[in-house]
Amino acid sequence: MKDDLEVEIRDALRVRAQAVTATDLRRTDDGRDHPTRRNVLAALAAAAAVAALAVGIGVVVWPSSDKGPTPQPATGGAGVIGVKWQFEHGIQGTTTFTSPSGRVSIAFYREGKFGADDGINYLGGPYVATADGLRIGPAGSTLVGYAGHDPNVLATQIAFGALTGGRAPVSAKFNDQGELVLSGPGYSLWFRNAGPSVAPSESASFTKTPGPTR
Amino acid sequence: MRDADWTLLYDEHYLRLVRLALNLVDDLDSAEDVVQDVFAAVQRKPTPADPLPYLRTAVINRARSVLRRRRVVRAFGARASVVDFADPADEDVLRADRRSRILAAIAQLPTRQKEVVVLRYYEDLRVAEIAAALGISAAAVSTSLARALDALKEIDR
Numbered sequence: 001m002k003d004d005l006e007v008e009i010r011d012a013l014r015v016r017a018q019a020v021t022a023t024d025l026r027r028t029d030d031g032r033d034h035p036t037r038r039n040v041l042a043a044l045a046a047a048a049a050v051a052a053l054a055v056g057i058g059v060v061v062w063p064s065s066d067k068g069p070t071p072q073p074a075t076g077g078a079g080v081i082g083v084k085w086q087f088e089h090g091i092q093g094t095t096t097f098t099s100p101s102g103r104v105s106i107a108f109y110r111e112g113k114f115g116a117d118d119g120i121n122y123l124g125g126p127y128v129a130t131a132d133g134l135r136i137g138p139a140g141s142t143l144v145g146y147a148g149h150d151p152n153v154l155a156t157q158i159a160f161g162a163l164t165g166g167r168a169p170v171s172a173k174f175n176d177q178g179e180l181v182l183s184g185p186g187y188s189l190w191f192r193n194a195g196p197s198v199a200p201s202e203s204a205s206f207t208k209t210p211g212p213t214r
Numbered sequence: 215m216r217d218a219d220w221t222l223l224y225d226e227h228y229l230r231l232v233r234l235a236l237n238l239v240d241d242l243d244s245a246e247d248v249v250q251d252v253f254a255a256v257q258r259k260p261t262p263a264d265p266l267p268y269l270r271t272a273v274i275n276r277a278r279s280v281l282r283r284r285r286v287v288r289a290f291g292a293r294a295s296v297v298d299f300a301d302p303a304d305e306d307v308l309r310a311d312r313r314s315r316i317l318a319a320i321a322q323l324p325t326r327q328k329e330v331v332v333l334r335y336y337e338d339l340r341v342a343e344i345a346a347a348l349g350i351s352a353a354a355v356s357t358s359l360a361r362a363l364d365a366l367k368e369i370d371r
Contacts, residue, residue: 005366006335009320012313013336017233020242025232089314096314151241175311190311 077129080172081108084198085180085191090159092187097155104156106163107197108134115197118160119153120146130169133182137166159187220257223265228253231273237332238277239284240321248276270337271347274329281325319369327362330355 087104090097099119106116108127114136116123125139146153162184163170171183180191228249235245252272262268320331326348333344341359345352 005363008312008316009331009366010335012316012320013237013332015313016317017237017336020229020233020236022229024242025229025246089318091310091314096317098318151243175308181311188310 077108077127077134077172079174080134080180081129082110082197083108084194084196086194087156088179088190088192090155090187090189092155092159092162095151095155097152097159100150100152100156104160105194106160106191109197109199111199113199114139114164116160116164118157120144120157123160123164125164125166133170133172135166135169137164139164139166159189162187163189219261220253223261223269224253227266227269231269234270234332234337235273235277237320237336238274238329239280240317244280245277248273248280252276267343267347271349274333274347278325278329315369316366319366323362323365326350327358327365330358331362331366334359 084105084107086102087099087106089099101119103117104119106114108114112126112128114124114127116139121142121144123139123141125137127134127136146157163182168184173181173183175181175190178193180193182189182191231249231252232242232245235248236242239245239248252269256269256272320328323331329348330344333339333347334341339347341352341355344355348355
């Protein structure tokens with residue numbers, strides 16, 4: 001038990017460290033600076049958008065596993081709809097990030113509408129249940145700016161933008177801990193059940209309204 | 215040693231030290247800042263006979279400052295950390311999930327325990343070497359390691 005844990009710790013630390021290569025660094029042997037991480041995040045967002053457009057109808061297939069239980073697909077949105085899902089952590093490209101605040105969540109209402117909070121803006125729009133998940137969006141959004149540097153905030157905004165863009169199907173599966181895993185081109189996001197979703201009133205529509213910079 | 219020797223050490227150890235710093239501060243941008251700050255601070259100093267342990271300790275100390283600052287920031291609302299690993303598209307997502315949980319749990323450890331875990335399991339240092347790097351006793355290293363492993367076992371509960 002302890003030995004297994006030690007092996008897993010060693011593996012996790014090494015895999016993360018070895019994912020960093022000389023080309024990821026700002027400074028390389030040629031003496032030139034590479035883009036900062038903020039620029040990389042912006043590039044990731046652009047790449048995700050291009051990938052989503054290029055993939056079009058692509059569906060992310062959950063890799064097979066020889067360890068642990070098989071994640072269960074949420075066929076037709078079963079178990080997903082009517083629930084508010086609080087964001088836990090995600091992977092976008094090579095970056096893993098965690099929820100920057102407890103407010104980051106997405107809720108699927110029974111009327112085919114969803115509402116989400118990416119920590120800075122509120123998003124909302126239609127969704128359609130598919131054979132192995134959902135097609136979410138395209139979303140409308142409030143337009144609050146974020147002038148900070150927290151990489152979790154930046155990555156979460158980018159990931160929610162990709163998730164709710166409506167450009168590609170999103171696979172929805174439950175892992176063995178009951179978490180909802182939403183995956184699309186280049187990202188996977190983990191959510192925990194935060195209780196039933198309560199549909200917003202008709203007046204709580206989402207419009208593209210400029211807001212203050214945070 | 216002359217300044218030029220620090221340049222050689224920079225070329226030789228930069229990536230390795232960034233990877234160590236990444237495991238201590240959990241995001242690449244901060245990790246590079248840590249290592250660059252270390253080299254900026256030492257460039258006018260004579261190089262020690264055995265520079266790698268010296269640089270490693272300097273990185274640990276600088277990373278500790280970053281974590282201390284980050285704790286203050288978190289007190290005002292920000293939370294958690296960024297961790298990087300291989301592209302999940304090429305991996306078993308369940309294993310990536312497990313790694314993510316382990317790294318998140320390590321990130322939550324008290325600073326001393328986290329340092330001990332990283333030096334033991336990433337740098338593969340012996341207890342005596344960890345004690346020398348951190349400037350603490352071997353007994354303190356063993357105690358911190360045991361407590362860290364106890365805390366990390368909670369991942370499965």
